[in-house]
Amino acid sequence: MNTWQSVRAEVLARIRSREWPPGELIPTEQQLAVQMGCARATVNRALRELADSGIIERRRKVGTRVTATPSRRTTLEMPVIRHEVEALGLAYDYQMTSYSRSRPTEAAMHALQVGPDEELILIKAKYLADGRPHCCEAIWLNPHALPVIPAEDARTQPAHEWLARNVPLTHGRFSILAEGASGDCAHNLNVQAGTPVLTIERTNWSDATPISFSRQFYPPQHRLVSED
Amino acid sequence: MNTWQSVRAEVLARIRSREWPPGELIPTEQQLAVQMGCARATVNRALRELADSGIIERRRKVGTRVTATPSRRTTLEMPVIRHEVEALGLAYDYQMTSYSRSRPTEAAMHALQVGPDEELILIKAKYLADGRPHCCEAIWLNPHALPVIPAEDARTQPAHEWLARNVPLTHGRFSILAEGASGDCAHNLNVQAGTPVLTIERTNWSDATPISFSRQFYPPQHRLVSED
DNA sequence: CAGTGGTCTAGACCACTCC
DNA sequence: GAGTGGTCTAGACCACTGG
Numbered sequence: 001m002n003t004w005q006s007v008r009a010e011v012l013a014r015i016r017s018r019e020w021p022p023g024e025l026i027p028t029e030q031q032l033a034v035q036m037g038c039a040r041a042t043v044n045r046a047l048r049e050l051a052d053s054g055i056i057e058r059r060r061k062v063g064t065r066v067t068a069t070p071s072r073r074t075t076l077e078m079p080v081i082r083h084e085v086e087a088l089g090l091a092y093d094y095q096m097t098s099y100s101r102s103r104p105t106e107a108a109m110h111a112l113q114v115g116p117d118e119e120l121i122l123i124k125a126k127y128l129a130d131g132r133p134h135c136c137e138a139i140w141l142n143p144h145a146l147p148v149i150p151a152e153d154a155r156t157q158p159a160h161e162w163l164a165r166n167v168p169l170t171h172g173r174f175s176i177l178a179e180g181a182s183g184d185c186a187h188n189l190n191v192q193a194g195t196p197v198l199t200i201e202r203t204n205w206s207d208a209t210p211i212s213f214s215r216q217f218y219p220p221q222h223r224l225v226s227e228d
Numbered sequence: 229m230n231t232w233q234s235v236r237a238e239v240l241a242r243i244r245s246r247e248w249p250p251g252e253l254i255p256t257e258q259q260l261a262v263q264m265g266c267a268r269a270t271v272n273r274a275l276r277e278l279a280d281s282g283i284i285e286r287r288r289k290v291g292t293r294v295t296a297t298p299s300r301r302t303t304l305e306m307p308v309i310r311h312e313v314e315a316l317g318l319a320y321d322y323q324m325t326s327y328s329r330s331r332p333t334e335a336a337m338h339a340l341q342v343g344p345d346e347e348l349i350l351i352k353a354k355y356l357a358d359g360r361p362h363c364c365e366a367i368w369l370n371p372h373a374l375p376v377i378p379a380e381d382a383r384t385q386p387a388h389e390w391l392a393r394n395v396p397l398t399h400g401r402f403s404i405l406a407e408g409a410s411g412d413c414a415h416n417l418n419v420q421a422g423t424p425v426l427t428i429e430r431t432n433w434s435d436a437t438p439i440s441f442s443r444q445f446y447p448p449q450h451r452l453v454s455e456d
Numbered sequence: 457c458a459g460t461g462g463t464c465t466a467g468a469c470c471a472c473t474c475c
Numbered sequence: 476g477a478g479t480g481g482t483c484t485a486g487a488c489c490a491c492t493g494g
Contacts (some may be wrong), residue, residue, distance in 0.1 A: 002483070002484095003482075003483085004482075004483085016396035016398075017396070022393075028459085028460065028461085029460080029461065030460085038483075038484085039483060039484045039485065039486095040461095040484095040485090040486095041463090041482095041483075041484070041485090042482085042483060042484080044461075044462075044463090045482085045483095047461090048461095048462090058460090058461065058462095059460080059461080059491090059492080060459085060460050060461045060462080060490070060491045060492060060493095061458085061459055061460045061461080061491065061492040061493055061494095062459090062460070062461090062492075062493075063459090063460065063461085064460090064461080069308050069310075069311070069389070069392070070392065071305055071306060071307040071308050071311065072305075072306040072400065072402075072430075073303060073304070073305050073306070074303070074304050074306065074400075074402055075301060075302070075303055075304070076301070076302050076303070076304045076454070077299055077300075077301050078299060078300040078301070078302065079299040080297050080299050083297070083299065161297070164297070164298065165250075168244040168245070170244075171455070171456055172300065172455070172456055173453070173454070173455050173456075174300075174302055174452075174453065174454045174455075174456075175451045175452070175453050175454075176404060176426070176451065176452040176453075176454075177426060177448065177449075177450065177451045177452070178406035178407075178424040178425055178426040178427075178446075178448055178450075179406075179424050179448055180423075180424050180448075194422075195408075196406040196407050196408050196424035196425070197406055197424070198404070198405060198406035198426075199406075202300075218406075220405065220406055220407055220408075221405075222405065222406075223403045223404065223405045224402075224403070224404040224405070225401070225402065225403050225404075226304070226401070226402045226403075226404075227399070227400070227401050227402075228399055228400055228401075228402075230464075230465095231463075231464085232463075232464085256478085256479065256480085257479080257480065258479085266464075266465085267464060267465045267466065267467095268465095268466090268467095268480095269463095269464075269465070269466090269482090270463085270464060270465080272480075272481075272482090273463085273464095275480090276480095276481090286479090286480065286481095287472085287473080287479080287480080288471070288472045288473060288474095288478085288479050288480045288481080289471095289472065289473045289474055289475095289477085289478055289479045289480080290473075290474075290478090290479070290480090291478090291479065291480085292479090292480080
């Protein structure tokens with residue numbers, strides 16, 4: 001078969017068999033197309049996939065090289081929490097726990113590029129699965145950069161869902177870390193203060209303007225899983 | 229310009245402007261090719277990229293739909309620790325702290341699909357950045373599934389690097405979680421027992437055979453970062 | 457300048473799936 | 476059966492980059 005998948009498989013096999021060892025150049029697209037009896041576009045598609053996976057590195061004029069020390073690259077899904085909970089077959093519930101205008105924390109200042117005296121909207125909330133705490137979050141919104149979310153809207157739906165529907169988000173940034181639960185977070189997750197929690201920070205941008213900065217906290221048994 | 233990037237940008241703009249709202253079908257490749265004045269293959273390339281990002285969903289005969297509630301999808305790099313440390317401009321060092329044959333833990337049993345009485349190779353090690361603990365790890369290897377790594381090799385290099393050079397790894401599975409540092413881990417990271425650590429579990433496979441199961445522990449200040 | 461990958465095209469056929 | 480996306484082809488030109 002002359003599918004791009006079969007070309008990818010063949011190239012992968014030769015890399016794994018050390019016929020093309022790490023660090024070495026492999027044949028050009030033209031040569032491979034002849035060897036494999038297919039069009040160059042097909043070879044290109046196969047090699048592009050391998051390059052996206054970090055298996056090979058491609059440079060014009062130089063050629064295609066087997067990555068010497070492949071850093072694993074994997075695609076991580078950050079699901080909407082409602083889906084995450086429902087996928088477990090559990091009853092989903094969202095509760096806003098506070099809505100206020102507050103001075104930013106150091107991290108929020110930095111993420112949203114505002115000064116220490118600019119008041120931001122701060123919404124705290126928790127997500128329940130079958131009535132038990134699944135996750136809690138704090139999200140800062142810049143009222144100068146976007147329409148203000150009404151408290152009533154924030155009470156009934158996660159701010160992220162409201163954002164997705166009302167603001168054209170262009171890109172974002174994730175940060176994953178472990179930390180000890182602070183008082184508020186411990187209370188909402190129903191664990192002792194200091195319990196290790198998995199924290200996911202997220203900054204959302206609309207073009208050049210930072211829109212929101214959120215921190216979501218998951219109790220210790222929670223895992224982010226990914227395959228390749 | 230009739231590049232696939234410009235087609236992607238145009239489609240994205242119409243989605244963001246709500247001209248094509250979430251859940252709706254967008255025009256067919258054929259129609260878009262006419263509208264944008266380019267070949268269908270170019271439209272296909274653009275839409276395939278958007279589908280890979282989770283922005284749209286495509287089904288034969290049905291068409292292309294704007295994802296109703298986009299779950300964020302992001303690519304996470306799991307770098308070789310040596311590169312990670314050197315990229316910070318710090319001196320890298322690797323130290324094996326123990327090498328033994330041991331009965332598997334519950335997690336290792338499950339990951340490597342062995343019984344409770346099968347002895348596995350267990351290697352513990354730590355990684356240093358400028359002499360300070362950067363990460364520590366425990367890795368179980370199945371001696372019945374692969375050549376046994378000599379203790380001398382394990383002393384001088386991370387087992388993962390040895391594996392990459394000596395076994396054809398086909399795929400893997402990651403799991404990211406937060407937990408409290410256990411005694412060994414706390415000692416190696418030079419923190420108090422119970423300190424929150426970011427744990428990355430990884431199972432590597434060679435075709436249908438699980439080869440290795442590792443757990444790497446990072447101190448609280450460590451972050452996994454990713455952009456989209 | 458020349459060699460390599462990056463992309464576009466026009467057309468074709470196939471694979472899947474709804475009706 | 477018919478409509479949609481998935482892929483292959485042969486050829487062409489472009490973009491980048493090393494010598």
